[in-house]
Amino acid sequence: MLCVQECFISAPGKSILHGEHAVVHGKVALAVSLNLRTYLWLQVTSSSEVSISLPNIDTFLCWNTSVLKPLLSHCTGVGECRSSTELDTELVRKLREFTAVSDGSTDTRSMAVLAFLYTYLCVFSQSEILPGLKVCVWSELPTGAGLGSSAAYSVCVSAALLTARETIRSPLTQSQETARWSDEELELINNWAFQGETIIHGNPSGVDNAVGTWGGFLRYHAGKITPLNRVPTLRILLTNTKVPRSTKLLVSRVKDRITQYPSVLIPVLESVDAVSHICERTLAEMATEGASAKHYSTLEDLIDINQQHLNVMGVGHTSLNTLCQVTLAHGLHSKLTGAGGGGCAITLLTPETEEHVVRDVIEELKQIGFDCWETSIGALGVLMHSPTSVPHNILQILTKY
Ligand SMILES: Nc1ncnc2c1ncn2[C@@H]1O[C@H](COP(=O)(O)OP(=O)(O)OP(=O)(O)O)[C@@H](O)[C@H]1O
Ligand SMILES: C[C@@](O)(CCO)CC(=O)[O-]
Numbered sequence: 001m002l003c004v005q006e007c008f009i010s011a012p013g014k015s016i017l018h019g020e021h022a023v024v025h026g027k028v029a030l031a032v033s034l035n036l037r038t039y040l041w042l043q044v045t046s047s048s049e050v051s052i053s054l055p056n057i058d059t060f061l062c063w064n065t066s067v068l069k070p071l072l073s074h075c076t077g078v079g080e081c082r083s084s085t086e087l088d089t090e091l092v093r094k095l096r097e098f099t100a101v102s103d104g105s106t107d108t109r110s111m112a113v114l115a116f117l118y119t120y121l122c123v124f125s126q127s128e129i130l131p132g133l134k135v136c137v138w139s140e141l142p143t144g145a146g147l148g149s150s151a152a153y154s155v156c157v158s159a160a161l162l163t164a165r166e167t168i169r170s171p172l173t174q175s176q177e178t179a180r181w182s183d184e185e186l187e188l189i190n191n192w193a194f195q196g197e198t199i200i201h202g203n204p205s206g207v208d209n210a211v212g213t214w215g216g217f218l219r220y221h222a223g224k225i226t227p228l229n230r231v232p233t234l235r236i237l238l239t240n241t242k243v244p245r246s247t248k249l250l251v252s253r254v255k256d257r258i259t260q261y262p263s264v265l266i267p268v269l270e271s272v273d274a275v276s277h278i279c280e281r282t283l284a285e286m287a288t289e290g291a292s293a294k295h296y297s298t299l300e301d302l303i304d305i306n307q308q309h310l311n312v313m314g315v316g317h318t319s320l321n322t323l324c325q326v327t328l329a330h331g332l333h334s335k336l337t338g339a340g341g342g343g344c345a346i347t348l349l350t351p352e353t354e355e356h357v358v359r360d361v362i363e364e365l366k367q368i369g370f371d372c373w374e375t376s377i378g379a380l381g382v383l384m385h386s387p388t389s390v391p392h393n394i395l396q397i398l399t400k401y
């Protein structure tokens, strides 16, 4: 019998300022959490069923634990199937067979289900019996649009299952609305979320799940996470072109291009790295000396340069070109954020940007058919919630299924 009977968890989405794709190849990325979150409700039940409801992607599935247990038959020794840092490829193979998902699939539902089942089976692999669970996930983030929806999902799943298994504590006391885990526990959540990302993405750098876990403004370089404490308050517009794309395919497209034209692409990755370094230095100067027009002009140049680099990498899209042209006609600079190929872009607003310009740009982008809104950045990473601290509309959705 598990002690944790239910829990509510949330994790934020993210925006990458600079370094998407380059970060997969060992370069620096600068990323920040968003005020849009994914929420999960887990209940431990006395039944022998595991059910998952994913209303964002219209997926509602249920399995008897007796059909799941045999999938762990290859984990014979203590500790097997439990590595938070190494993917159990045999389990992934068996799960693909079990769910009839082919190796190259990028199907939205299949990826979400595979990531969930993989984490569930690994986390409970040493339990005598697999527990009955009911899990529902709902996100404020657009799915598959560059704002880290896959990472927020993987972080929530990993935090909830590890808490239910009591591998990590339930951090919430009775008087608290929200609570976070210790750094060590967060590291474990992050490691398991990376496994989920690996199943969804194929070859993630780890930056997205790091932001979903730790929150705030981060510098990410080859697995090393450094919180950026000296950053100014930035105003950013987020635009969703609503052009669907898959991070998995885009990441592998960039890899193929690097393999085909290494002498062309490697200098581009190095240039993106330099963009991230200059951006980091500029942000630190703005925070310590006060932000000047020159600082903003540098940030705008870096956005334009990086957008061109991302086009060279092959992850642009005509919708993103249109978006950049529309904002530039109003003097505002934009670049894609996340994997590109459609999805979302960020536009930098400066202290000089007048409010009527912001209104006009938003209106114009909406008329094209895009979603556009001003976002707030730097939200907290993964959280455990009391039911009363889950926004009412989200609580209603989570408890409906
Ligand atoms: N709310 C959700 N419910 C279920 N599955 C989700 C949810 N959000 C994301 N996913 C899973 O994540 C996949 C989308 O991941 P993908 O990496 O392609 O996009 P993203 O994470 O939104 O963008 P990026 O990786 O560029 O930041 C979906 O296909 C689905 O499998
Ligand atoms: C495209 C990419 O760099 C960012 C996706 O948000 C992939 C990754 O870092 O895993």
Ligand SMILES: [Mg+2]
Binding pocket: 148, 149, 150, 151, 201, 208, 247
């Ligand atoms: Mg993703």
